Amino acid sequence: MIETHQNGPLARLCIVTTSFDEFVAERLDGLLRYATVLTDDPYLAQDIVQDVLLRAQERWAKIDSPPTYVRRMVTNEYLSWRRRAVRRVVPSSHEVLDAISPPAADPSVAYDERDEMLARLATLPRKQRAALVLRYYESYSDEEIGDVLRCATSTVRSQISRALATLRDTARPLPTILTTGAGE
């Protein structure tokens, strides 16, 4: 077993010859993290990874490149789920949360920014989200993303470009109010 990286380009350059059990031992956590980032739902992520591995286990010997195959299947499963669920998912509403507890500028602001970003991510079309995850979480090249999503490199670039534009356009300036409750 040569591989040491859970994700990233190096992981895909290594030639992997491993048993299914070794693969699961070394890769499962990374797969679950990837699926969670993709789906924004840890339970759905678990279901998807489980389904894919159950099928992979059946004919492990016939799979040429298990890391590529399994990750691609996880992505396909996500796109299939989302094809049905895209209209039904209700993204977290910060307006509602803000009405209950207005956001405040405090040392944990980085946390709030990431929350805000995840809420914006939840509004993207499934393929755009998958492209962003592959680029910014898995560090895939445009060609590799195109291979996973079964589209041309130019399409990948345009999906990512549009997704980033949406994320920038919908960014809200963070409030600067302090909510210590202390009077002047």
Added chain:
Amino acid sequence: MSQPARDTETLLRDSLERLAERAPDGREVRNALVRARQARRRPRLALVAVAAAVVAVTVGVSVVVTWPSRVPPAAGEPVLGYAPGWLPAGFTEQYRSAGPATTPQVRRWFAGPSRIELSAFSTKDPEWSATALRIAALRDQVLIHGRIAMLTGSTTSAVLTWSPDETHVLRAEVDAVPSARAVAQRIAEDVSESEPIPVRGEARFGPLPAGLRETATTVSGMSAAEATTTLEAGPVRATVGAASPGIGGSVPVMVRGVPGAAVADLVTVRLASGRWLTVSGKVPRAELVAVAAAVVLDPVPDYGWLGS
């Protein structure tokens, strides 16, 4: 003091890393893999018990089922309306999903790493309403029974999309299959409208809390022994299967009158049958408990087609 502007891409990376920290531990998946391996070693006779009252006659990929007396189906029972007349050898069906209104109908067959998916979408769904026009404008066209179809893909993966009539869009996806484009076309040419095939798992929703509406029922698994039924209602998902979810850090909660567990956006309980009912979704926990309480269990699910 205003916050310093953060680069979108840097913030995106940070956010995705943070989301990744919510990933479940792998214990349940490992357990499921072990169970699947053990199940395959047991005599196949055990599978018969699950569907003892179901008479299933399998010819090719068509399944005719005679139903015993059973829990009455929900109104608007999900059905599949299209069936392939031909598939490459070695594929077994492992996934059926459908729902009311415009919910897509999806069937999947697997042969090791290879996958075939047949989906039917309603043109009443805005996402698919203009598909015929889009296909007509593309270059990668083929004809399926005189209707223009769009065929994309490579030598091992292909997607063929066509409209058999004014009300549906069909799609045949072929993945990790040699000569994928030719296979997709052959499958598409033999797809026909079928008698409605119900998707009947081991559970269905009972009355749902206000604002939730049933959207899909999915039955999946490599065989009857490994079957899972998943029900969806907007952001809420209910699953009945052999696997328990990860419940580390959970708190006790009464579900269906017996002690269960609650963690984050999920409640789960082990049923008298030994199966696990899990309801999850980003709604108040009380709603998850209410959904779980109302789920109607079906002692005679239609799992006979799984793996055939």
